[in-house]
Amino acid sequence: MGEASATEPERRDREATGDGAIATRALTKRYRGGQLAVDGLHLTVPEGSVFGFLGPNGSGKTTTIRMLMGLIEPTSGTAHVLGRPMPRSARAVLPHVGALIEGPALYGFLSGRDNLLRHDAADPTADPRTRRARVAAALGRVGLTAAAGKKAKAYSLGMKQRLGLASALLQPRRLLVLDEPTNGLDPQGMREIRTLVRELASEGTTVFLSSHLLDEIEQVCTHAAVMARGRLIAQGPVADLAAGARGRLAVTTPDPADAARVLKEQGAADVVVDGERVTGEVPGRDLAEVNAALVIAGVRVRGFGVERASLEDAFVALTGEGFDVAG
Structure with missing residues (x-):
C-alpha cells in the first residue's frame, strides 16, 4: 500500500x-x-x-x-x-x-x-x-x-x-x-x-x-x-x-597447574584447566603484566592471548544461563 x-x-x-x-x-x-x-x-x-x-x-x-x-x-x-x-x-x-x-x-x-x-x-x-x-x-x-x-x-x-x-x-x-x-x-x-x-x-x-x-x-x-x-x-x-561479551584469556603451557594459580593471583576468574590449555576471564589489568607474572613464576608459556568472544559467550553473559541445544 x-x-x-x-x-x-x-x-x-x-x-x-x-x-x-x-x-x-x-x-x-x-x-x-x-x-x-x-x-x-x-x-x-x-x-x-x-x-x-x-x-x-x-x-x-x-x-x-x-x-x-x-x-x-x-x-x-x-x-x-x-x-x-x-x-x-x-x-x-x-x-x-x-x-x-x-x-x-x-x-x-x-x-x-x-x-x-x-x-x-x-x-x-x-x-x-x-x-x-x-x-x-x-x-x-x-x-x-x-x-x-x-x-x-x-x-x-x-x-x-x-x-x-x-x-x-x-x-x-x-x-x-x-x-x-x-x-x-x-x-x-x-x-x-x-x-x-x-x-x-x-x-x-x-x-x-x-x-x-x-x-x-x-x-x-x-x-x-x-x-x-x-x-x-x-x-x-x-x-x-x-563483542559485548568479554573474551577469555588463554594460556598454552606444559605447566597448567602453576599457570592456573598465577592467573587467579592476577585477578582472573572462572579459571579452567584443559590439558595444557588454561583459560579464564580477562583480568582488569595490563595483560603484559600478567604474562610477565607467568614467566617470573617459571611457567613455560607457549601461547598467550585473548580469544574473541563467541555468540554463545554473549548469550551466557546476557541470560546468565546455558543454551538448550537439544532443540
Whole structure:
C-alpha cells in the first residue's frame, strides 16, 4: 500500500515502527491460564538482513513467528511485516512471504514434486502455465531433484525440511521466515542450506531465521536477537552482540597447574584447566603484566592471548544461563 492510499492510523503505525522488514512494538501473547509466552517484544529486522532469532525452548520464538505470520492474534501490542500491520493485512503481505514454521505440512501419499504442484496450485497469484518450471527450479535449489518422484512419506526428516523450504521458494519472496530450517539435516545438508540462505540474501530477500544452533547463527546471520523466558534480551549486528561479551584469556603451557594459580593471583576468574590449555576471564589489568607474572613464576608459556568472544559467550553473559541445544 502506498503512502497516498494509507489510512491515517496506518500512517501513524508505519511512522512508529520504521522501515524494517519486521517491526514489533510491545508485542505480547498471554494464553489462557495466565501463561505469558511473549512479553512486550520490541523487535526490528532490517530490510535485506539475515536475521537470527535465538532462544532456548520455551523462550517465545515460535509464538512470536506465529503472530508475525497472522496465525495467532497477539494479546496486545503491534506487529508489522513489510510495513503492514498483522494480522489485519495478512492477505496483502503473505504473498510476498515464504515461510517454514514448525516443520512442513506434507501429503505423504504424494511425491515431493506433486506436493509442490499442489502447493503452487493453491496460490491464486501463481501462473499455471509456468507451474512445472517453478516446481523443478525449487526442487533443484534444495537438492531434491533426484528424489522428486518419491512419495513424501518415504522422505527422511531432513528431506522433508528441504521440501518445506522448496515450497517457500516457489515464488520470489521479499521475506523468508524459517523456523529451525536445518532440523534433521546432516552436516552436508546444513552447509547447503546455509549457502542457499546467503544466496537468497544476496538477491535482496530478507531472511528471518529462528534457531537454537548458535554456530549456525554466527556463520550465516548479519543481525540477531536473543530471547529468554518470553522477553527480548538483546538485538543488533551479530558482531556487536559477540563483542559485548568479554573474551577469555588463554594460556598454552606444559605447566597448567602453576599457570592456573598465577592467573587467579592476577585477578582472573572462572579459571579452567584443559590439558595444557588454561583459560579464564580477562583480568582488569595490563595483560603484559600478567604474562610477565607467568614467566617470573617459571611457567613455560607457549601461547598467550585473548580469544574473541563467541555468540554463545554473549548469550551466557546476557541470560546468565546455558543454551538448550537439544532443540
